[in-house]
Every structure is written in structure tokens, then in C-alpha cells.
Amino acid sequence: MPANLLEASPYGVPMAEKTPLLLEGLQALSKHHQHHCLAYQRLLGSEAGLYKQLSELPFLTVPLFKQRQLKSISEGDVFKVLTSSGTTGTVPSRIYLDAETAKLQSRVLVKIMQEWLGKQRLPMLIWDSPNVIQNRTSFSARGAGIQGLSFLGRYHTYALNDDMSLNIPAIEAFFERFGSEPVFMFGFTFMVWKFGLQALKDQGFRFNFQNAVLIHSGGWKKLEDEAVSANTFNTTAKAMLGQLRVHNFYGMVEQVGSIFVACEEGHLHCPSYADVLVREPGSWQVQAHGQAGVLQVLSLLPRSYPGHSLLTEDRGRILGEDNCACGRKGKYFEVLGRMAKVEARGCSDTFDGSGSTTGAAE
């Protein structure tokens, strides 16, 4: 039994060993944030902070990170600020990391990704444009994602130009040099599909990589609008790029350490450092495995800001624990998309602005 989950292998700890350690760690984090973040303290009130099960841990709704500045460190200890990409006109989330949390995040990311990529740093083809990481002071979710995964690769090559068109010479050069050895490809689901796979198809290009892993993330919403399933995505990726293993992952900028990668069975897996619960909207009670509801994500990493237990805006369902056919331990689940948004009605009616955030002056 590992003494510290953060040192454990990502998919090797069974429930009986994981749960008590996770509970202990999350409980300590709740207490820590209660002492270091006034807003969090207000929310917990006089709660003693002794939780007997994971489901008793208090959770924050994700939009709070857009509505207020939540951190448990002093201004001087802010090492970097992650921001969500957000749609136009909305306020992005702001996630404050100190050096320690940032280091932990990188370490855990490497551990998780090595499971899917192997220990070698592979040549890396990025399905995005190089300007997405140009602004280094404020990391957008896309930029931060690429930045974060970049140090798992070498010989970084951007497959797209700044105008999101295919950079065919760059892809060809990458293919000629590394096409027959293991390579790592990364991109955001929609970008890979629209500006990568679709563009290759339209322009009649195909590459036959011999041993590639494509990791992608960022949500299926836009693809579902175009009626593209995970299956279509994977089949098309193989048709356009050759011998390819495709892994989607689910995660959010608001919770560092929560990277849920889909296995060969297509199931999203909780690593040892994170977990998920499903809650029923309204009562917010935890649902049994198999029942759909709103996903709550838990992570041992967020120490610089109170993001260790979050109620997401995504719906999902837990499929099982410790018994996935892929052999990995831990809970596995599927994401069923965003909750259907309703129009903010309020009295912000005769005004055409779409103000739904608290007190945000239009």
C-alpha cells in the first residue's frame, strides 16, 4: 500500500487502498484552504472538516473561478496564472499556482502521460499553430495544455500555420524524419478534426505513420454538432495518419492534476491522484454507479487555490471501478456533455447583453 498517493503509479492503486488515502489528503486540503482562503472559509462556515467519506467533502461550482479571485497563497507567491479559453465575451477562469503546485502538476502530468506514451521523449507533432503559446505571461487553456505536454516530447513541430491552415512542408519533413518510429501527436479535439483531419482529406494528403499516439482533449460539443462520434474521429484519424493509437482525455484548467485519459476501451480513467463522483442536479446527492448526473472532480494537487473538489458543469456516468477490461485500477467513467444551458432571464431582459455572471456590469 503506498504511503502517499502522489508517489504511486497512476493506475495501480485499487479502491480499498486509494479511498482512505484520498480522503485523508482531500480533508487536509479542505482544512488548508479553510485557513488560507477567506472566501472558502466563509463557505465552509464552522464546519469541523471531519469527513467520513468522499461524498461529504464540500465542493465548489466551477464558475466561481470566473466570478472571484480564489487563492490560498499571497500575491507574491503566485508563480503562474492559468486562464480558461472561454467563449468570446465571457470572463475566463483564473487559476493561481505557486511554484510548488506548478511543480506537482508537471510531475503528475508526466506520470500519467508516460503510461500512454512510454518513458522516452518522443518526437512531437502538435496539431495547432505556434502562436497559441506566444503569450507566456497569461496562459490560455490551449496554450497551457500544449506547453504542459510539450516537455513529454522533443523536436516539437507545429502542424498548422498561424492562420490555422495546414503546414504541409512541416508535416512532410516531420514524417520523413520520424514516420517509421514512435511519435507523439497532440491537439485539441476540434482543432485536430477541423484543421487537421478534415483539411488533410479536403486537400488529398495522407500520411502513413508507423507508430503514432494521438492524444487529444477539449470536449466533443462542437463535433457532436457536426455529428462526429468518437468512432468516426478515430477511424478518420487512422485513415489520414496511418498506424495510430488515439486517446481522448477529459480535464479542466480549474483543477490541476485531474487528467482522465480514455483507455483502449474508450473509458476515461481516474489516476491515483484524482477521482470523480456523480451527483443528481437539485438534491446534489451522490448517484450510484451507472446513473447519469453532474460530475464532481476531486484532485490532491490544488494546494495554492481551493480547487481540490469541484462540481463541474458536465454530465457523466461512472461505468465501474478497478475492473475495466484494459486492466487499469481506479474508477472509469464517461462524459455525457454539458448541461443544457438555459437563457439567463432575470430582469436583464430588455437589454440584449448576455449577462449571467453575478454582479458583472455590462
Next chain:
Amino acid sequence: MSFHVVNPTATEPQLAAFADPLALAYCKALSHALLHEPTARPHSDLIALGYWLRPANIERILSPYRDFGLRPLGHVFHAAPGNVDSLFVYSGILSVLCGNLNTIRLSDKAGGSAEVLCGLVQNLATNHPEVSGRFQIIRSNRDAAELIQLQKHIDGRVLWGSNEGIQALRQRPIPAHARELTFANKLSFAVISSKAVITAKPNELQQLAINFARDNLTFAQQACSSAKVIVWRGEKENTAQAKQLFWQALSTFLISDEGQSKYPLTESEHYRALNNAQDLVMAGIVSRVQTCGGYIRVAGKGLHQTLVNSHQGCGLFVEVAITELEELTSELTAEHQTMSYWGISEMEVSNWLRTCLIGIDRAVPIGKALDFNVVWDGIDLIRAFSRQL
């Protein structure tokens, strides 16, 4: 979105006299349509509107004004709110009954029952061309050129909505003589006597829960007159017990089939209420979030004016405890609108209100908060839509 008239007519609309027979006939026809049309049935606000439009009720509303020699104002432009889909009919129809020509712009967000209403109003255009011409409903951008042009020639403007929305619409010039009425976002609250709850019979408590739900969960608690704050009036010991009894009764009603079908909140509305509650707690305005299935309770300290803009409805109730109504007096502002009450006599309420010089535009028993009153936000709409000789 272009400039689109929902119920166009071929005839040139004319001003009419107060309580013109054609207008009365139009009300009757619309009432009949609302009460008999199957598509209107699921919308409780449309049924209420159907009853309100019945000839006897319209006569009851108009008769006190018949001897004043009221004459129409002229052309009135109404900007309807998006939170209460059917509200535009109440103010629009009153203005029609005053003899005015009316152009009503629906909010882009108007949906649900507003769609049904538009369909019914459209159907009436053929048989009621004169009155339809005086009751023109439009859908357009707020900044549509036609709308800006129209406002240059009106005699009255009625703006419902948020403070920002009203200020934005106010930027459009209207003639110097034109009258303007604004109905901004306001905060409403309910006062419940703890002692009365404790001594209530089970059926009385159940009725209170039903009436409370009607006031505050129709339109997902977004109507201005729906209570956002619950004020418990009574001794401390009584209040603790009363809260328990009341919320239990409300929960029981809300999980019943009737409660479920009448006041469904969507997943994202539940989420929004929870997020709103957590945000308000973090801001230090309220404390202690308790989720209770269909609604959320938080503890507050007073009537907090900040709640006017920061409270987003969706079943979030801020609870405050007082021992005497007088404790609220100093907290009232011009932004406090409806006080609904239960277990407190009308006499006691009106005696107290007589001492309040600021705030509260109306006081009604719980269950009547959403009823439309001809006097709204302290303005007599019939007089405001007319000129008195």
C-alpha cells in the same frame, strides 16, 4: 433579426375612446382563446391572463375610471421584459383600453408562453383588425433603425427591465412632450409569522406551501415580485421550529406530482442557484448554504440591496429573522417592491407601512405576488396611459 410585426393588419390604426367596445370585444376574444387553446394550458401564467381578461374582470378594473373623462395619450411604445413572458399583455392591453396605439417590442429572450401568446394574438388579427392595429407586437433588434425612428414620434414610452437595459433604451430620443414610465429590476420579499406557522393546521401549512411555490417558483423565481428573501417574524424559539415545519411542507409539495409538473427547474437552473448561493456566501452577503432538493436556503442578515442585482432566482431563498416589522424599516430602499405576507394581519402590515416613507410598492398575501395590479410600482397605469381632462 429584422423588424418583424407579429400581428400585421391592413387597416390604418385609429385612436379610440376609453373602454372602447371593440377593445372590450378583443379582450373577450383573447380571454376565450387563452382559456380554450390546448397549447396555452401548460402555462399557468397564460391561464391567469385568460381569467384576468374576462369581461367581468376588465369591467371591474375600468369602472372606477369611467367618470374621469380620460382621453388617450396617443402612440405608446412598450419594451417588454424577458423574465415574465406574458407581462407585456397586461400593460399593453391596459393601454389599448385607454384608447392608445401601441407598439410592443418583445425581448429576444421571450420564449415559452410568449410564443403561444404570439400565435393567439396573430390569429385574432383577421377578425379584430382595428384593435390588432392598436396592439402591434414586434420582434426586432433593440437598435433596429425602424425602432429608433418610431420612438421619435411617440407620445409615451414604457420600459420594463434591468437597470442597464432601461438606461440603454433611454438613450433613444423621444419627443419632448412624451411621457416615460420605467419599471426597473426590484427586490421582493416575503414575511411569515413564525407563531402562525407553528399553530397552523396541516392543511393550512400545505396551502401556504402551494401559494409560496406559485409566487416564487413560477418563472423560476425571476419575476421582480417573486420573493428572494424570506423574513421570519417572531420569537427565536418559534422561528427555529417554524422554519422546520415550513420548509418540510414546501419540500413535500415540490416533490409531489403537482409540484414537479408545475415548477420544474432545469439541471442548469439548479446549478445556477447553487453557484449563485456559493458566490453570495463567498462575498460575505449570506452564509450557510443548505440544498434541499428543489431549492436552496442561505442565511442572511437583512434585506440587502445588493441582492437586487446579484440574486439570480432559480429557487434560492435568503432567510432573515426579526421579532418586529419595525426592524425592517431602516433597510428599505426604493428598490424594494413587493412584500408578500402570511400569518400577519392586513391591518398590522398597513399600520407599519404607513410609517415607511421609502420602499415597498405593494403588500399582498402570499399567493398573490404575481397577480397583476393596475397600480404597479406605485404607478396607476390607467392614469399614466391617459390624459385627464
